[in-house]
Structure formats: structure tokens, C-alpha cells
Amino acid sequence: MTHHLLxxxxxxxxxxxxxxxxxxxxxxxxxxxxxxxRKGQEEMLDDLPRAYSGLEPPVSILVPAYNEEATIAASVxxxxxxxxxxxxxxxxxxxxxxxxxxxxxxxxxxxxxxxAYRRQIKTKExxxxxxxxxxxxxxxxxxxNGGKADSLNAGxxxxxxxxxxxxxxxxxxxxxxxxxxxxxxxxxxxxxxxGGTIRVANGCEVTGGFLTKVGLPKNVWALFQVVEYxxxxxxxxxGWSSVNGMLIISGAFGVFxxxxxxxxxxxxxxxxxxxxxxxxRMHRLLRAKRQPYKVEFVPDPVxxxxxxxxxxxxxxxxxxxxxxxxxxxxANWGLMFSRNGxxxxxxxxxxxxxxxxxxxxxxxxxxxxxxxxxxxxxxSWQAFTTFMFVAIGLGxxxxxxxxxxxxxxxxxxxxxxxLLALAAVVxxxxxxxxxxxxxxxxxxxxxxxxxxxxxxGTMKRKGDWQxxxxxxx
Amino acid sequence: MILPTGxxxxxxxxxxxxxxxxxxxxxxxxxxxxGALLLTLLLGAQIIRLRMALRRRExxxxxxxxxxxxxxxxxxxxxxxxxxxxxxxxxxPHFIKLWVHLQASxxxxxxxxxxxxxxxxxxxxxxxxxxxxxxxxxxxLATLLLGHLGDRASWDTLRTLAESPDVTLSLSALWAxxxxxxxxxxxxxTPLFVARDDWAMSHVAGILKEASAPVAGVLxxxxxxxxxxxxxxxxxxxxxxxxxxxADVLSAALASGDLERVTAALxxxxxxxxxxxxxxxxxxADWQVRVLAAKALGRxxxxxxxxxxxxxxxxxxxxxxxxxxxxxxxxxxxxxxxxDALQAGLTDRFAxxxxxxxxAERPAS
Numbered sequence: 001m002t003h004h005l006l007x008x009x010x011x012x013x014x015x016x017x018x019x020x021x022x023x024x025x026x027x028x029x030x031x032x033x034x035x036x037x038r039k040g041q042e043e044m045l046d047d048l049p050r051a052y053s054g055l056e057p058p059v060s061i062l063v064p065a066y067n068e069e070a071t072i073a074a075s076v077x078x079x080x081x082x083x084x085x086x087x088x089x090x091x092x093x094x095x096x097x098x099x100x101x102x103x104x105x106x107x108x109x110x111x112x113x114x115x116a117y118r119r120q121i122k123t124k125e126x127x128x129x130x131x132x133x134x135x136x137x138x139x140x141x142x143x144x145n146g147g148k149a150d151s152l153n154a155g156x157x158x159x160x161x162x163x164x165x166x167x168x169x170x171x172x173x174x175x176x177x178x179x180x181x182x183x184x185x186x187x188x189x190x191x192x193x194x195g196g197t198i199r200v201a202n203g204c205e206v207t208g209g210f211l212t213k214v215g216l217p218k219n220v221w222a223l224f225q226v227v228e229y230x231x232x233x234x235x236x237x238x239g240w241s242s243v244n245g246m247l248i249i250s251g252a253f254g255v256f257x258x259x260x261x262x263x264x265x266x267x268x269x270x271x272x273x274x275x276x277x278x279x280x281r282m283h284r285l286l287r288a289k290r291q292p293y294k295v296e297f298v299p300d301p302v303x304x305x306x307x308x309x310x311x312x313x314x315x316x317x318x319x320x321x322x323x324x325x326x327x328x329x330x331a332n333w334g335l336m337f338s339r340n341g342x343x344x345x346x347x348x349x350x351x352x353x354x355x356x357x358x359x360x361x362x363x364x365x366x367x368x369x370x371x372x373x374x375x376x377x378x379x380s381w382q383a384f385t386t387f388m389f390v391a392i393g394l395g396x397x398x399x400x401x402x403x404x405x406x407x408x409x410x411x412x413x414x415x416x417x418x419l420l421a422l423a424a425v426v427x428x429x430x431x432x433x434x435x436x437x438x439x440x441x442x443x444x445x446x447x448x449x450x451x452x453x454x455x456x457g458t459m460k461r462k463g464d465w466q467x468x469x470x471x472x473x
Numbered sequence: 474m475i476l477p478t479g480x481x482x483x484x485x486x487x488x489x490x491x492x493x494x495x496x497x498x499x500x501x502x503x504x505x506x507x508g509a510l511l512l513t514l515l516l517g518a519q520i521i522r523l524r525m526a527l528r529r530r531e532x533x534x535x536x537x538x539x540x541x542x543x544x545x546x547x548x549x550x551x552x553x554x555x556x557x558x559x560x561x562x563x564x565x566p567h568f569i570k571l572w573v574h575l576q577a578s579x580x581x582x583x584x585x586x587x588x589x590x591x592x593x594x595x596x597x598x599x600x601x602x603x604x605x606x607x608x609x610x611x612x613x614l615a616t617l618l619l620g621h622l623g624d625r626a627s628w629d630t631l632r633t634l635a636e637s638p639d640v641t642l643s644l645s646a647l648w649a650x651x652x653x654x655x656x657x658x659x660x661x662x663t664p665l666f667v668a669r670d671d672w673a674m675s676h677v678a679g680i681l682k683e684a685s686a687p688v689a690g691v692l693x694x695x696x697x698x699x700x701x702x703x704x705x706x707x708x709x710x711x712x713x714x715x716x717x718x719x720a721d722v723l724s725a726a727l728a729s730g731d732l733e734r735v736t737a738a739l740x741x742x743x744x745x746x747x748x749x750x751x752x753x754x755x756x757x758a759d760w761q762v763r764v765l766a767a768k769a770l771g772r773x774x775x776x777x778x779x780x781x782x783x784x785x786x787x788x789x790x791x792x793x794x795x796x797x798x799x800x801x802x803x804x805x806x807x808x809x810x811x812x813d814a815l816q817a818g819l820t821d822r823f824a825x826x827x828x829x830x831x832x833a834e835r836p837a838s
Binding site for chain 1: 494498499502503505506509510512513516517519520523524527608609610613640641645671673674675676678713791794795823826827829830833834
């Protein structure tokens with residue numbers, strides 16, 4: 001009898017967990033709907049030519065680069081052509097073993113620069129600082145290998161401007177993305193960080209550092225990630241942002257108030273998820289100081305990045321992400337249910353903990369338990385199918401709502417065939433891919449528990465979508 | 474209750490699976506799944522509907538643009554046709570969007586010609602109606618059109634909108650008011666700009682640029698009576714619009730001891746008469762004041778200030794060193810050779826480094 005009760009308890013725990021998890025995301029979805037609706041009303045203002053008043057805060061774009069010789073030139077070129085009144089680009093070569101520095105020297109005419117380097121945050125040794133002879137606002141910091149966080153910290157030390165924008169070296173920014181992602185800083189002096197949307201660049205065409213044609217990837221792994229990114233950004237972040245509870249700003253494209261980052265001690269070099277950890281830490285510290293602040297997600301500044309196309313690279317990336325999440329939360333327990341925690345401490349942190357951090361454990365455990373219980377005859381066929389029906393049905397609903405938000409707002413994929421392909425992915429990704437992803441996240445959690453050493457990790461990049469890049473400024 | 478099956482899938486399993494269970498908890502889960510399925514179908518239908526609506530809108534827009542772009546292009550080059558085609562109701566929003574876009578991209582005669590086309594088509598009447606009763610998107614569009622047209626009849630409605638808490642809408646209305654009558658708008662807007670912190674300074678400056686002369690007059694009258702806590706914002710507006718404020722106002726702000734007021738005043742000091750006060754702030758305890766004082770001295774300092782700025786090159790704060798070095802390098806009476814000699818004579822490594830960096834930055838800037 002006790003055994004039967006235990007089985008029943010676990011069954012309903014797993015079912016309720018799945019319903020709560022997806023219900024939580026649906027609520028975030030509703031919050032995002034309102035923001036996107038309002039944004040849509042102002043869409044035509046975005047198309048108008050913009051006049052700069054000269055009061056826009058200048059921005060230092062930080063580009064940490066480790067073995068990025070395939071894509072670095074096109075990425076930097078795209079950053080040098082952004083529409084913004086005043087900004088500088090700082091590429092940080094983190095002891096690359098390939099020809100990253102040589103490519104930069106050749107493409108941008110770098111010469112050593114006598115920089116009075118300002119050490120505000122401790123970093124690995126700086127070998128040399130270069131400045132471009134073609135673009136006065138481009139500098140390259142060549143340093144000893146120390147990881148992404150260490151590179152970002154070196155970039156912060158060398159930066160001139162009050163806002164710093166971290167961009168991944170394999171990314172392409174849309175021309176107006178910087179002016180849009182800094183808009184909240186103009187509007188509200190309490191804003192300390194903003195993040196933009198990341199999209200999958202595989203299948204797109206890039207010419208001269210600009211994305212010229214949007215397309216869907218042919219590779220199935222990348223295709224799954226297109227829908228995954230829609231879901232993650234359009235309601236995962238926008239929803240939390242609308243209640244000032246956003247705990248993640250993607251390292252691929254985020255803008256920070258430099259003084260706040262320095263006050264928080266910069267990026268932590270001993271973590272993989274340095275982007276998330278910094279945001280959570282900033283929440284914790286600013287909440288503790290009772291300082292009014294905002295962390296905002298801006299849905300339309302688009303940063304395009306190459307998604308992994310093979311099983312192994314994708315698996316490694318997801319394992320790293322999960323480790324990063326675990327490290328970020330574990331390092332900032334002080335935020336959870338803290339006296340001044342507000343939405344981040346009382347809602348976002350527990351949500352992340354319950355559904356993102358421990359989620360894989362419950363999800364994989366739930367699937368295994370259900371299959372095992374069914375095979376052992378502990379639960380009925382009806383209970384088993386109901387569980388699978390709810391778990392997969394809610395997953396499809398969430399992915400579909402991501403697609404709806406995309407269709408309501410940006411229509412990045414204009415062709416009917418593309419929409420059909422995405423609709424098919426919405427269905428298919430819930431029949432194996434999502435479960436596989438959960439499995440990888442569980443491995444990430446396990447590796448975090450075992451405290452295996454954290455590194456940049458190797459991202460296998462093709463960079464073929466950036467192939468057509470003209471030379472010279 | 475859950476029914477054990479002994480691990481064997483019964484023949485009628487599928488039928489059972491798709492029949493609502495009788496157990497209340499299982500039934501709740503089942504209906505959650507059904508709800509998710511129905512919602513997914515609904516979302517799917519909505520996505521299709523949105524895509525079809527978008528296609529229809531794009532087609533309508535393409536048709537409207539094909540009809541009106543040549544007319545507006547002809548007007549821009551001074552060849553407005555004598556007889557204009559009639560503007561259909563369905564074409565109006567697309568026409569206004571195109572018209573506003575062209576207006577925002579052009580200057581001078583072309584803008585006048587576009588206004589002429591809009592007036593002949595009577596678009597201002599539609600815009601006034603949109604402004605008074607339309608949804609938010611239409612009101613935003615109408616403010617832009619009426620602003621470009623300089624439509625005086627909309628003044629009162631625009632003023633009402635300007636006071637709305639909706640930041641985007643209120644700023645658009647303010648922009649339109651400035652376009653319609655810069656003098657009247659300056660009288661009305663300047664105190665509002667000083668008062669409303671929710672209006673971003675860069676937007677405010679962008680809007681007021683077209684009325685900087687009348688704003689300067691209003692601001693000068695406003696400053697003496699302004700509450701002290703509002704003064705920094707007023708000074709920031711003056712800085713953004715490059716307005717020269719009376720020296721006594723700045724002098725009082727510099728002497729106030731209030732950090733916000735002192736820094737706001739330092740940003741716009743341009744009168745040599747205030748040189749001594751600025752010099753006195755070079756040793757201020759707050760590094761941001763020292764930074765701004767160094768910058769200000771770069772603008773208004775004389776030859777005797779080179780030593781004062783050189784002393785700042787060894788400041789403990791990097792930004793003070795950097796701005797002091799910039800101020801020195803920008804002094805018109807120091808030649809490159811003199812700068813080299815100055816750098817060679819520096820005994821402090823930090824001072825020499827920062828001066829070296831700024832001198833290296835100079836040729837490329």
C-alpha cells in the first residue's frame with residue numbers, strides 16, 4: 001500500500017511539475033504579448049531617419065576573441081559600420097592559438113599603441129595594445145589566455161566610455177542594433193543593463209559584415225535552435241524584463257553601465273556562465289544597497305550568431321550553459337528570498353532554481369520514472385499516455401507561442417515556406433530534441449556537482465555564412 | 474485511482490488513451506493536455522491569420538506606394554501635377570507613412586512641395602481626426618504629419634497630448650508643437666522640459682534644437698526662479714543646445730557646493746571670467762568635478778594653466794589624468810615639440826604614460 005502511495009505521489013508530482021513549469025512560461029508569454037503590442041505601435045517611428053543630439057552615452061564594444069580567425073574580420077567590420085553617434089570597438093585577443101591576431105593586423109592595419117592601461121579589474125597579463133590605422137575607434141588588446149570573462153574585464157579596463165557592450169566574436173550585429181539597445185539608458189537613468197535578441201545566423205547570407213539575406217538553416221540541429229531561440233528570447237527574457245526580473249543577458253549581445261559592473265567587481269573568471277553570473281550578482285548587490293535600478297530586454301536589436309550544427313558541439317554548448325546557470329545561482333544565494341529581493345529574489349531566482357536548474361533532474365527523472373513504472377505495471381497505460389500527452393502538448397504550445405510572438409512582431413522569416421518549416425519544427429522539436437536537450441542539461445548539472453574544470457570550450461565554427469566579405473575599409 | 478495494468482498494453486489501449494479518464498486528478502491532467510492542444514491549434518490559426526493579414530497589408534501598401542511614390546517624387550523635384558489623383562481611404566495610412574518618411578529625409582523646398590501635396594489632398598483633416606480619436610499608432614502618425622505641415626489648428630489637441638504620461642506620444646506632440654510655432658512652443662515647453670524627468674535629455678535636445686534661440690531666452694528668464702533641485706536639468710538643456718547662460722547664474726552654481734549643480738555648470742562654462750572659480754575646483758575631493766574642471770580649463774584656461782593641468786597628470790584617478798592630458802594637448806599655443814619636451818620632463822610614470830597616449834591619439838582624431 002505504501003509502495004503504491006509512493007508511486008502515486010511521484011506520478012502526480014511529475015505531472016504537476018510539468019504543468020507548473022509550462023504554466024510559468026505561459027504567464028511570461030502573456031507579459032511579453034503586452035510589451036510587443038506596444039512596441040508594434042511605435043514601429044513606424046523606428047523607420048524614420050534619426051537625428052543624434054550628441055547626448056547619447058558613448059559605448060565601448062568589447063569583442064573577446066579566442067581562435068576566431070574564420071569569422072573575426074567580418075564581425076569587426078559589421079561592428080565598425082553600426083549607426084551610432086560615438087562608440088569604439090575593442091577586440092580582446094585572448095591568447096588565440098590560431099591566426100586571429102594576424103587576421104586583425106592585416107585587415108585593419110594595426111599598429112602598437114602606447115596605451116596608459118588602467119587596471120580597474122585584475123586580469124591576465126596584457127602583451128600589447130594595438131590601434132587601427134584605418135579606423136581610429138578600433139583597438140585590439142592582445143593578452144595572455146585567461147578565458148572569456150578575463151577578456152571582458154581587460155576590455156572594461158581599456159574602455160573609454162561609460163557603457164560597455166559585450167559582443168561575441170562570431171556575431172553579426174544589425175546596423176541599428178546599438179542605438180536600439182542603448183535606448184533604455186537614455187530614457188531612464190536607473191537602467192544598468194540591457195540585452196538584445198540573438199538569432200541563428202546559419203542559413204543567412206552575410207556580405208561585407210552585414211546580413212543581406214535571412215534564411216533558415218538546412219541543418220536540422222540548427223533548425224531546432226531557431227525555434228528554441230525564439231522561445232528563449234521572445235518570452236523567456238521579454239516576460240521577465242517586463243517585471244524587472246531578468247536574470248540573464250546573453251553574452252553575445254548585452255550593454256552594461258560600466259561603473260555598476262566595476263562596482264560589482266567585473267566578470268568572474270572562474271565561471272563558465274559569466275554573463276548570467278554578472279547579472280545575478282548585480283541584482284543581488286543593487287538590491288542589498290536598495291539602489292533603484294532596471295535591467296531591460298530590448299526585443300528588436302538583432303544580433304546574429306552561428307549555432308552549432310553537429311551533435312557533439314551542440315551537446316558541449318548545452319552542458320556548458322547548464323553549468324554556467326548552476327554556477328551563477330550557486331554564487332548568489334543571497335538574492336533568494338532576500339529582504340529587498342523584489343521580483344528577482346522572490347520570483348525569478350526561485351523560478352530559475354526550480355525549473356531551469358533542477359528542471360533537468362525532475363524532467364529526465366520524470367520520463368524515466370514514467371517509462372519504468374509503466375513497464376513494471378505500476379501505473380496504467382492511461383496515466384502514462386496522459387503524462388506524455390501533457391508534457392509534449394504543453395511543450396508544443398510553448399514553442400507555438402514563441403512563433404506567434406515572432407509573427408506578431410518582427411516577421412524575420414518572410415516566406416510562407418519558412419513559416420511552414422518553422423511550424424513543423426515546433427512540432428518535431430518536442431518529439432526527441434527537447435528531451436535530448438534536457439539530458440544534456442542534466443549532464444551539465446552533474447559536471448557542476450563534480451566540479452570539473454571550466455574552460456571556454458571549443459566551438460566548431462564553419463563561418464561559411466560570412467564567406468563573401470570584401471577586403472579593405 | 475491509477476489502474477495498474479501489469480505492464481501489458483491492452484488491445485484497446487489507444488482507445489483508452491484518448492478517452493477522458495474517470496479519476497479526477499488524471500482527468501485534470503488529461504484536460505490540461507486537451508486545453509494545450511486546442512490552444513496550440515488556436516495559435517496556429519492565429520499565426521496563419523496574422524501572416525495572411527500581413528500579406529494583404531503588404532499588397533495594399535505596395536499598391537498605394539506604386540500610385541503615390543511617383544506623385545510625391547515629382548513634387549520633390551518641383552513637378553507637382555496640376556491634378557492629383559484622389560486619395561482612397563484604404564491608402565491613407567500608407568500614404569501618410571511614405572509622406573512622413575520623405576519629409577524626415579528631406580529639407581528645404583522639397584518639404585514645402587510635399588506639404589502642398591498633402592494640403593491639396595486634404596490629409597490634414599484626416600490627421601486631425603486621427604489625432605483626436607484614433608488608436609495610438611494613428612495618433613503618433615498624425616502628430617508627425619501635422620508637425621511637418623505646421624498645422625496651427627491642431628495646437629490645442631497637441632498640447633493636450635503633450636501632457637499625457639505616454640512618453641513617446643507626448644514627445645511626438647512636443648516635436649510637432651515646436652515645428653508649428655517655435656516661439657510659442659518654447660514658452661510653453663521649456664518649463665515642462667525642466668520639470669519632466671521621464672523625457673530623455675537626448676530626445677529633448679533633439680526636439681529643442683529647432684527652437685534653441687527662443688528656448689535660450691525662456692531658460693534665462695526661468696533660471697533665477699527655478700528651484701535648486703531643477704537647476705542641473707536646466708543646465709543640461711543649456712549644454713545640449715549650446716546656450717550661453719549669464720555668468721552670474723553659472724558662478725552661483727559653481728559656488729553652490731552641490732555636486733550635481735557644480736558638475737552641470739562646469740560642463741557649460743565658456744567664460745574666461747569664471748576661470749578662477751574653475752581653477753579652485755581642480756583640487757576638489759570628487760574626481761568627477763576634477764575631470765570636468767580640467768576639461769573646462771582646457772576651454773577657458775590661459776598659459777599659466779599649463780602647470781596646473783600638468784600637476785593633474787599625476788592625479789590618482791585615471792579619468793582626471795586623461796582629461797588633463799587632453800586639455801593640455803588641445804591648448805592652441807603648445808607645439809608638438811613643446812609637448813614632447815613636457816612629456817620628457819615628467820618624472821611621474823603615470824603622467825608620462827597618459828600624456829604619451831593622448832599625444833598618440835591626436836593625429837588620428
